[in-house]
Amino acid sequence: PDRTEPFTATLIAGDGIGPEISEAVQKIFNAAGIPVSWEPVQVSALTGGVNTEVINSVEKNKIALKGPLATPIGTGHTSLNLALRKAFKLYANVRPSVSIPGYKTLYDNVDLTVIRENTEGEYSGIEHTVNPGLAESIKVITADASTRVAQYAFQYAHQHKRSTVSAIHKASIMKMTDGLFIDSCRKVAARWPHINYVEKSLDAAMLQLVQNPAQLDVMVLPNLYGDIVSDLCAGLIGGLGLTPSANIGRDAAIFEAVHGTAPDIAGQNKANPTALLLSGVMMLRHLGFYTKADLIHEATMATIREGKSITGDLGGKAGTSEYTDAIISRLQQEM
Ligand code: NAD
Numbered sequence: 001p002d003r004t005e006p007f008t009a010t011l012i013a014g015d016g017i018g019p020e021i022s023e024a025v026q027k028i029f030n031a032a033g034i035p036v037s038w039e040p041v042q043v044s045a046l047t048g049g050v051n052t053e054v055i056n057s058v059e060k061n062k063i064a065l066k067g068p069l070a071t072p073i074g075t076g077h078t079s080l081n082l083a084l085r086k087a088f089k090l091y092a093n094v095r096p097s098v099s100i101p102g103y104k105t106l107y108d109n110v111d112l113t114v115i116r117e118n119t120e121g122e123y124s125g126i127e128h129t130v131n132p133g134l135a136e137s138i139k140v141i142t143a144d145a146s147t148r149v150a151q152y153a154f155q156y157a158h159q160h161k162r163s164t165v166s167a168i169h170k171a172s173i174m175k176m177t178d179g180l181f182i183d184s185c186r187k188v189a190a191r192w193p194h195i196n197y198v199e200k201s202l203d204a205a206m207l208q209l210v211q212n213p214a215q216l217d218v219m220v221l222p223n224l225y226g227d228i229v230s231d232l233c234a235g236l237i238g239g240l241g242l243t244p245s246a247n248i249g250r251d252a253a254i255f256e257a258v259h260g261t262a263p264d265i266a267g268q269n270k271a272n273p274t275a276l277l278l279s280g281v282m283m284l285r286h287l288g289f290y291t292k293a294d295l296i297h298e299a300t301m302a303t304i305r306e307g308k309s310i311t312g313d314l315g316g317k318a319g320t321s322e323y324t325d326a327i328i329s330r331l332q333q334e335m
Contacts, residue, residue, distance in 0.1 A: 165189065
C-alpha cells in the first residue's frame with residue numbers, strides 16, 4: 001500500500017541552474033499533491049567548509065533533494081559531498097538509466113540500474129609511493145560493506161519488481177577481494193529466491209551492455225567498477241544530463257541529478273529539470289509513494305514524447321518554466 005503521511009525533506013537548491021530546476025521540481029510536486037514540506041538550506045561549495053546547518057537538517061529529516069554544487073577548481077570532490085557521505089554513511093549509489101522516449105539514442109529500450117558500493121574498494125584512499133618508480137594502491141573489500149550493498153540491491157529489485165540482480169566482478173584475477181564481494185552477494189541472494197541472481201565478469205558484462213543492453217537488469221558492483229559502468233549506462237540513454245541518482249545511507253538518503261551547475265545557461269530559463277525531477281521520483285519511491293511517483297514519471301515521459309514543450313538540450317524551444325507547466329497540465333489531466 002502507498003504511503004500517505006506527510007514528510008519533511010531537506011532541499012539543497014545548489015549553484016548555477018540549481019535554483020531554477022529545484023523550483024520546477026517543487027512546482028510539479030505541489031501540483032501532484034505530494035505531502036512534502038521542503039526545508040531549504042543554503043550551501044555553496046564555493047564558500048567551502050563543512051556546513052553544520054545542512055548536516056543538522058539532513059540528520060533530522062533523513063531525506064534530502066540536492067541540486068548541483070559548483071566545485072572550486074583544483075580541489076576535486078567538493079568537501080560537502082564527502083562530508084555528507086561520511087556523516088550519513090552513504091553506502092550505495094544508485095543510478096537508473098532508462099531510455100527517454102523521443103530522445104533518439106542507439107538503443108530504444110534501455111532499462112538498467114547500477115548499484116555501486118560507495119565506501120571502500122579502490123577508493124579507500126590507501127596509496128603510497130614505495131620509491132620514485134613504484135606506487136601502490138590498496139583495494140579494501142569487507143564482507144560487511146559487500147553484504148550491505150548486496151542487501152540493498154535485492155531489496156531495490158524486489159520493490160521495483162525487477163527480475164534479476166547481477167553481481168559484476170573480476171574475481172578471476174582479484175581472487176580474494178572480488179572473491180569476497182561475490183561470496184557476500186551470493187549469500188544475500190540465497191535469501192531472495194524469487195529474484196534471479198547472476199555473477200558476471202566485468203569484461204563480459206561490458207560487451208553485453210554495448211551490444212544489447214537488454215541482457216542486463218539490476219547490477220551491483222564494487223566502487224570503481226560501479227563508477228565507470230554507471231557513466232557507460234548513462235551514455236546509453238543519451239548522457240549525464242537526464243540521469244537521476246540516489247545515495248542511500250544507513251542514516252539518511254540523498255537524491256541528486258548527476259549533471260553539474262551548467263554555468264553557461266544559468267539564470268536564463270533554459271535548464272532541463274528532468275534529472276532532478278527524476279531524482280525526486282526516486283525519492284518518492286524510496287519513501288513508498290509509488291502511485292504518485294509513477295504519475296509524475298509518466299507525465300514527464302509523455303511531455304518529452306510529445307515534443308512540443310521540451311528544452312533546448314532535447315532539441316526543443318521551450319524554457320524551463322514552459323516545460324514545467326506542460327508537465328503540470330499533463331498531471332492535471334491524469335489526476
Ligand atoms: P555540467 O553538467 O554543469 O555541464 C555540461 C554541459 O551540459 C553544459 O553545456 C551544460 O549547459 C549542459 N547541461 C548540464 N545540465 C543541464 C541541464 N539540466 N539542462 C540543460 N543543459 C544542461 O558540467 P561542467 O560544466 O563540467 O560542470 C560545471 C560545474 O558543476 C563545475 O563546478 C562542476 O564541478 C560542477 N559539478 C557538480 C556536480 C554535483 O554537484 N553533483 C556534478 C558535476 C559537476
